Structures are given as C-alpha cells and as structure tokens.
Amino acid sequence: MARAHWGCCPWLVLLCACAWGHPKPADLGGQDVRNCSTNPPYLPVTVVNTTVSLTALRQQMQTQNLSAYIIPDTDAHMNEYIGQHDERRAWITGFTGSAGTAVVTMKKAAVWTDSRYWTQAERQMDCNWELHKEVGTTPIVTWLLTEIPAGGCVGFDPFLLSIDTWESYNLALQGSNRQLVSITTNLVDLVWGSERPPVPNQPIYALQEAFTGSTWQEKVSGVRSQMQKHQKAPTAVLLSALEETAWLFNLRASDIPYNPFFYSYTLLTDSSIRLFANKSRFSSEILSYLNSSCTGPMCVQIEDYSQVRDSIQAYALGDVRIWIGTSYTMYGIYEVIPKEKLVTDTYSPVMMTKAVKNSKEQALLKASHVRDAVAVIRYLVWLEKNVPKGTVDEFSGAELVDKFRGGTGLEAQTPEVLPPRHSLPLLSPTKELNRKLSSDEMYLLDSGGQYWDGTTDITRTVHWGTPSAFQKEAYTRVLIGNIDLSRLIFPAATSGRMVEAFARRALWDAGLNYGHGTGHGIGNFLCVHEWPVGFQSNNIAMAKGMFTSIEPGYYKDGEFGIRLEDVALVVEAKTKYPGSYLTFEVVSFVPYDRNLIDVSLLSPEHLQYLNRYYQTIREKVGPELQRRQLLEEFKWLQQHTEPLAARAPDTASWASMLVVSTLAILIWSV
C-alpha cells in the first residue's frame, strides 16, 4: 500500500483531488452506505464488524471502573501521519479516515468527524457506532454528560491527548461530577493484541554532511546557549516531536509514512544528552557518530524508548526545570513533571530554531526545488501530449511524476541510500482512482518529493481543452491571490495570520473563497507541513530565512478544483523609506496555465510581477533542462513563460481615450 512507504508526499492525500468530476457524496445512493434504520440493518461490504472487539474493550473498561473511554486519532508525538500500529481508532471503529475521535461507553459507541469523512464513515462503520457530524471536545463532552451517570469516570491514554486537548476536556467536564482518568496502558492495544502491526524497526541512519545545515554538536550547543540565556534558567529541554530529534541529531529513518522520522524523545540537559529510542536500530557507526560510548555533556546516551516517562519523572525529582513546547508534548509526559519544575512555551527551542533555515539550508532547499520543477514540467509536457489520446488514468499519471522525481539527478551523488519517492495525486483506494483523464476537465496536481537536500511541495492546475469563463475567472482570482500575497511587503515579525487574507481578497470580491489554510512551513528532508511556520493562528511570526507555501484555491463542489501552490523564502524587502520589512521570494519554478488566465482581470502590477517571475523560471530551470537535454521540455518552458500582455482596452474606454487624445492633438496643432 502506498501509505506503507515513506519518502512519498502524503500531503497529497489531504489536499489534492486531481481531476474533478467525481460524483458528489450525496449521489452515492443507499447501496454504498449503511442503513441502521431497517431491520435487519443494511451494511455494505466495506463495513467492518466491531461487535467482538467492542465487547472486549468494554470488559477492559469494566476492569478499570470506567463509564467511558476516549480513543483519539493521534499518536504519542502529534504526528500528522501515523503508523499502522497507532491506528487504534481505525481498528476499533472500522472507519479509516485520518481525522475523527471515538468514544465508547458501556452501552454506546460514537465517532465525531468532519464533513470530509461523513460518507466514508457511513461506508465503513457497522451499526454499533453512532456518527456525530461535529468536531472538537465540546460536542463530545455534551454527549458524554447525557450518556454516563454522575460520578462516572472517563478514561483516556495520556500519551494520546496533548496538553491542550486534555485541558479542553478537563475544562468542559469541570463541575459536571464526571472525572477524567489517565490510564497509561492503552485499552484498545490490550484488545488488539497480537493482531496489532509491529512497531517499525528499520535502521536509523545519519545524513551526509553535504545535506545538513550544521553538525549535531553545533545544534546541541545552540540549544544549550538558549537555555542559559532563558530568564527561568531551564536545566533541560524535552523534545517530544519526532522531527525535533531527527533534526537535532541529523538522523533519519522511515517509521512514519512519508516523513523520515523514527520513534524517539530527547532530554537535552545542561550536562547530558539522553536519546530515547530502540537501541538495536543504531549501527556501531551511528553509535560512534553520536559519541554514545562516553558520558560527558557532548555524548549521546541512548535509553529505551519505553523508559521515557519513568526517566523524566526520575529526573524531575532533582533541582531541575524542564523546558517543553506545549504544542507537541502529550499529557502523559506533562503529568509526571511538577508544575513548578516546568518551563513552558508553545514551541520548543528546537522547533523555533529549525523554523529559520541558515544560508546552507536555504541553498539546499532552493536547489531541490529547481530539480523538482524539472520533474513537474516533464510531467506536464507528457500529460499535454498524452491526455488527448484518452489513455492516461490518474494512477498511471501519478506514477510517472514519481518516476520523473526519481530522475532529477541527485541520485548520482548518493545512489546507495536514496529513499523511494512517490507522488500520488489521490491515494484513497476508490474505484474512481483509475478514471481516465480528458481534455474537457481541470486537472489539479498537488505533489512533492523528499530529496536529500529538501522537501518540495507544489500545486498546479491545468486544463487542456476549452475552460468555461467561470473556470478562467476563478483560476485568475486564485492566481491574483497567490501574487498579492507573494509580492506583499510587510514589517518584520508580522504573523502570517495577519496577512493571509491578501491571498483571498480577489476571490472574496466576487463572493468566492476556499476552506483550507493558505500555507505551511516545509523542511530540509523533514516534514512537508513543517510547523510552526505558516499563516494560521498558531503559527509564529514571519522571519527572514523561513520557508512557507502560499496556496490559495477555489473548489466548485463536484465540478472542479483549483489550487496554485508555491513555496517561498522569507527575505528582506527593499522599501523606498528605510525600515525592517520582509517579503517573499518564490522558489517553486513551474509556470501557471496560460489557458486558464483571464488577463483582463490582472492589474499592470500583477502582469509585471508575473512576467518577472516567468523570467526567473527561464533563468533557473532553462539551463537545467538544457543540461539534461530535455529539449522538448525546454521549448515548452519558453512557450509557457512568454511575457503576458495587458488586455486591449474595452470599447468604452477606447472611445474616451480617443476623445481625450483628439483634443490633445487639436491643442498641439494650435
């Protein structure tokens, strides 16, 4: 299955829907979804029978004296994508969507999920389960208050609730005479037993020096220096997010689908470095790289992953202060540290440092985007030629762009360990997956690659036939949004949230909008959605050296979808009057679809920006195409980056211009 691989581009699953024209959820008809109101209920073949496992879970709940048990959709590290052995909610409910919380009481069982998954849930869940079409802790607690008796206990696995989520449940239950009970042994795991997939165990490897911005020793010293400068003088930093440990030590593995991480925690103290992971996964070479045979302040001691809670609790007995990023720390760690020994920030110093790329990291990420542009352009050229033949289906097309990414030339430097890369525009295994593409529809490709030097993410939307006037208008408004945000000049330390509306204004103006975020940070062979950079309320302020995607879109339900996504580097802006201002430098280098641009909607400033961007694409990607003798692609690039001209004035203004200029001529003749 595609999700078992990593090195792929998992964000495709979330964001992309490639060629539109799929039937709307409402059109699916009764034969695809369950009907629990008939006797016997109608259950499609896609439904999983959960009666046995639910009975077993309730026995475990009874043993623990619980009235209810919460089964979240996350893992112990707040990973965006989780391993199969962590898919407890999917296993117990049958519902495999990536978002949704389950709660089981002694009599009922229910799932809360958002509109993306309502149909899927009705196809996969049997009638043991209620479907609640809401999200957040409030509706869950409201339901719990009616379902469980006063005095009842609500159990949860403390490693599956973040501090914030726990606080939200706790606050909502306050004064209700129902109690939250933390149980470190996961009850679903007890029921799952030997059927549960094993925890990944592949080797953990170190990145070559050419692909790292700093050595791990430099990074450790940098974090310790921040500890020393901190007014609360923390004695240790605890890292819970897998990308934090991977980044700190320049180590990678493949535990998490699409993200090159391994299960781990790090407790970096002022005098020691304690890495919690499965020790058998480190080769002697890597152990030596980590100085793991010594015990000094620059020696990494490997401790067992399962020991982290006990070890933190033991460390917290001393005269210590542990610095955590609350966003990525689970309640299971938080609850064993006395509050007065906690130093809390939203994000750990490693998250904050990683967000700003140094000059070497910037150069690496930029280089990966030039090669990635070659792959995307090759794919677009191939589609343009082959879609009209009616032989291209979504799956084979996606395999091809993946192949092109594999041929971008970086392997020549690192042939032996280059991880597999895939780019699937739609991974859900539905019968529509292999639908043939045609020239009569819009095609949205949101894809990216994991390269040694950088992670890429780009979306282009194309139409090979004759788009409707509305499709062109919507596309052009999305493009204006992309341009308006990309060329914005803003004060240093402005938060993305304050400026993301510039990507929406042109759509809003016509009564259009999109329902997703406008961008996210991106890593150097790390997360494709790298927090805390981006345009949402929980993102940090923009700073020079950060990378973010800029990706407005528009989606006409059941008809077509548009998204134009570029990755951009935050750089200093030169302003007329001196000041500390920033702007974006786009590092994705694939032209937009001329066939979909309504030039009459663009201002002279938009055209100027676009033509300058096209010139940059020619300069960056042209030589790479020529070097690789991709002459057809080179020609395509030249055609698609021809400067766009302003529209001819419409008749009315043409006439008024004539009047004015004729007067001018008369005056001149005087």
Next chain:
Amino acid sequence: MARAHWGCCPWLVLLCACAWGHPKPADLGGQDVRNCSTNPPYLPVTVVNTTVSLTALRQQMQTQNLSAYIIPDTDAHMNEYIGQHDERRAWITGFTGSAGTAVVTMKKAAVWTDSRYWTQAERQMDCNWELHKEVGTTPIVTWLLTEIPAGGCVGFDPFLLSIDTWESYNLALQGSNRQLVSITTNLVDLVWGSERPPVPNQPIYALQEAFTGSTWQEKVSGVRSQMQKHQKAPTAVLLSALEETAWLFNLRASDIPYNPFFYSYTLLTDSSIRLFANKSRFSSEILSYLNSSCTGPMCVQIEDYSQVRDSIQAYALGDVRIWIGTSYTMYGIYEVIPKEKLVTDTYSPVMMTKAVKNSKEQALLKASHVRDAVAVIRYLVWLEKNVPKGTVDEFSGAELVDKFRGGTGLEAQTPEVLPPRHSLPLLSPTKELNRKLSSDEMYLLDSGGQYWDGTTDITRTVHWGTPSAFQKEAYTRVLIGNIDLSRLIFPAATSGRMVEAFARRALWDAGLNYGHGTGHGIGNFLCVHEWPVGFQSNNIAMAKGMFTSIEPGYYKDGEFGIRLEDVALVVEAKTKYPGSYLTFEVVSFVPYDRNLIDVSLLSPEHLQYLNRYYQTIREKVGPELQRRQLLEEFKWLQQHTEPLAARAPDTASWASMLVVSTLAILIWSV
C-alpha cells in the same frame, strides 16, 4: 479640570496629538526631568515628594507580612478611564500617565510604563522611584525575583487584577518560591486616607425611550433566553463592566470621566435581578422604573455596591452556575466562586449582544454622526479662516469644536438634561498646550461627542499651507489604507485581525507603518472604545449590525502626524456569486483634505470609491447644513466634495496613447 467632566471625548487623550512640531522628548534637556545621579539629585518642580506616603505604605506591608505590593493602573471594572479616587498609582508615585504599574518592596519602588510616558514619568517622579521602560508582567516578575527573598509574599488588591493578569503573575511566579497574596483592603487607600477624593454620587437617570434600542425588560429576557439555551445551563450571569449594567437597564450617570456610567455590578439570575450600586442615587421615579419594590423575576433588587463579593460568595453556595465574561471580571470576584460553579466565556452575553446594534440603534448612531459631521465641518471652516491670522491656539480651537458639538440641534428635543460635551484635542496640561496653530504645519483633530443617540469619533488631518511631497505621499497612503479596508468584501464571521492589514498595505509598500490599532467598536451613548468589536486579536468576529472605527495613520516623530478615522457599520455585501459576505458602510461624513491628496497614487478603484463617498456626504450633510442656514459651510462642503479626477498620464504614456489613437482615427477615416 477637563477630565472631571464626562460627556467629553477622552480618546483624544490617547490617540490625538493635534498639530505636530513639539520638541522631541530627547530635546527637553535636564532642566525638565529629574536627575537622580547627582548629589543632591536634581528634581524639577513638577516632581511629587513621595517619601512620606511610601514609608506609610511599607508600614502597612509589614503589618501584612509582605515583601512586595503591586499597584496596578486600573479600577475594579477594567474601565479605560478611571475616576480620581481610583488613581492610586498616580497618587503613590506622582506619575499621572494613564498606563503604568508600580511595585513597592521594603527597599525599592519602581514603575513600568511604555514609551509614551517615559519623559512624563521622569518629570513627575522623585528619586524614590525607578523607571522601567518595559510593560507586561514578565519584566515585573523578573525584577521581583531579584529584589525579594525566597519565601517572600507579593501582595495585591484582587479587585485591581483581572483574571488574566492574575494568571499571568501566577504563572510567572510558579516554582519561584514567592507567593501571590490577595488582600481585599487596598493598602494604598489606607495610606491615602481622608485625602482620597470621594466616590461620585450624582443621580443615576434613565434614558428616554426614543434613545434606546429595547426596554430593559426586553434585554433581561434576551439574556435569560441565552442562559436557557446554553449547554451548561448557567443559573446566573454576573456583569462586572459598568457599561454592561448601564446598557442592560438603559441607565446612565457620570461617575467615569467621558463615559456615562455608574459604579455597579449586576447578578442576573433565572429568577431575580440584583443590581449592586449606591441605593441613595436612585430617585423614586427610577426605583419605580426598575420595579424595585417587588421581588419577582422582573423586579430589580438594589443591593449595596460594597456587598457584591459577599453576595456572590453566598449565592455560589447554592446549586448554581455563574456565567462570567473573563475579560471584565476581576480576580476579587473570581476567587470567591468555586471553579466548578463557573461558566466562562471571554465576553459576557451582554457584551456580545450589545456589540450588534439593532435597526433602531443603527439609525440612532447614524443620525448622531450626521450632526457630528456638521460640528466638525463648522470647525474646519472656522480654522481655515482663522489659522492664517495667527490667533488660534490648540486649546481655544478645541473649545470651539466642543461648542459646535453642543449646537447640533439634538438639545432642542431634550434641553433639560443634555450632558455637557467637550472635545479637547490634547488634554495634557503642558506648556505646549496653548501653542498657536500655523498654516505651515499639519493639524490632526481626533474628536467626538456623546449625544443621546450615539457616541461619535472622527479624525481628520489638514494642512492649510504647502505640504511637502512626503507629507502628501504619507497622507495619501493612509487614505488608501482607509479606503482599502472600508471597501473590502469579506466572508461573514471574519475576525477584524484577519483583515486589518489592508489598512496598512499601502504604507508597508513604502516602508511606513503606524503603531496603534486600526479600529474599535463604538456605543450608543456609551463607550467610545466599545469592546469587543474591532481589529485586534481579542476582538470577536465581524457581524452585520456592528459599528467599528477604521483609522490608519502615520507619525513622523517630532514632525507631523496623520490619522484618518471614520466610523463604519458592518453591512451585507452584494457579490457577483451568491454567498454570505460583509463589507463596511462608512457613517462619518467629513471630506478628506484635498490639499494633502496625491491623486497620482490612487488607482481608478480608489478614485471611484472616494467620489462615491463624497456624493454620499453631499446627500447626507448638505441638507442639514442648509436647514441650519450654514451657507458658508455648505459652500465649503460643495468645494471639498468635488469629484477628484485621475491624474493626467505621464508624458511617455501620453505619447504612446497619441500614437494609438491617431492610428485609430486614421482607421476611422478609411
């Protein structure tokens, strides 16, 4: 003193600096500010000797076994402007600036304030006081940790710390072995003794029905209906902000400078209405209006203001749930309610309801702005004639606009009780106050009035001579910001924070910006800065029926200041494609200064917007000026609202247009 009156426009104090050209703070020289490094120290005459009161305060602290005592700048209701008897920080320090926290230890005393007040603090404080040029609880706690011993207690008046501020101190002190101690008797008041100004005691009066949007009974029923619908089923709502009680009962008084409130709390339960205030201030007519002789659910029981804490504590003993808005509730109330009996939101249901004006309230507020425009226009015409004579100073000018506001015609309907109104552009009693205005400088007038039907707030910036190119550019960029935000179309329920950057973009583009917020809600004869509407992070989402100011600016330190402020109503927008979208309808009707607009910076869309706005001003204000036979002002209005024309094309494009049109003529002649 001006601040002793209410009905004035106190926001002037905060926002306005009228004609610029004052010496920069750095230019003031040693003779104006203290110098504590000489022996003996140099103290200007403006300094207050605080040695005796500080000694007395430390005696009180010793009695309570405190190592430190916090003296905030607020009152028990989070009022933006506070009564003289609440000016404890000013009295104990000598520093009268509106923002700044004092902390006294057994050995030291210190004030933390922002840059607006640094010079003032150095002029007013003696050498007992350190000045810290920082704000927020973090620097205060950092200082405390070095100044007081481990195990030390930090005292505070729980009615002067909001829940949030208390939590912030508590969090910062966590694990430091220093303890926060709540002491309900204010220690400064004990020292202040009989010198402390009395609490205001004027009659409390009811608004005439013509000036209210609903009766108090309707408002009470509305809040109770929200209690019933609330999933946590609160049994009572507690109102701590004075504007909440004033709004709920349609009552007003003059306890707070510039805001028509009276000291009060309300506990609105499912079966009773308990109003905490000084009972002697209610006439028998008002007591009857409030049904205060009965005890049913629609009868208002008046209890003594001083009893509120005990009464809430007693009420909380029952099987009750008390709904509070945490933003306006002080720790002194919060600490007596068991956490499980609290239902918390950021803002109370009264704050949330009050934010959306019903159609009658909208009409009232709009009408007050038309009359206010007449007053401002009269003042601008008068200034235009008199400033060149060199006889106008800032103070007399300000008195005049106040007089014009008093003559707007509303008194005719309510001659007997119209409150005094003032509009002072700069209230600080400095020697620069009476500086003469001249035609060579920019003049910024930020003013407003309290009318029976509405509170107004408007800022215009003018120049009667020849502004510099930079002044014109900055003014025009501020104007573009005002227009870009005012004409923005955005989805219903968008928060102001997400769109306020549209008011800044044109400035940012050139490397310019302003350091204040972009707007605030406004009341119907209530607060001029009415929360929770506005463009800041703690404001709620925009909704149809809200009013907000839109007020970008630019300030060149020591040289000139620009601000263009209008009040706007949030209305539904008509979009090309259907959807739930909002935009702004500006209800301030005074033209901008043509002398300061650089038309070449405006796009055709800006010009179109501006000319349409000018047309609306003519339609709304013209007839009112004619009705009142203000013919000179009418003529001025016509001149100042002449449609603005696009700039002539520059030579190059002019020439190319000629070529094009000449060709066209040739073709036509064929």
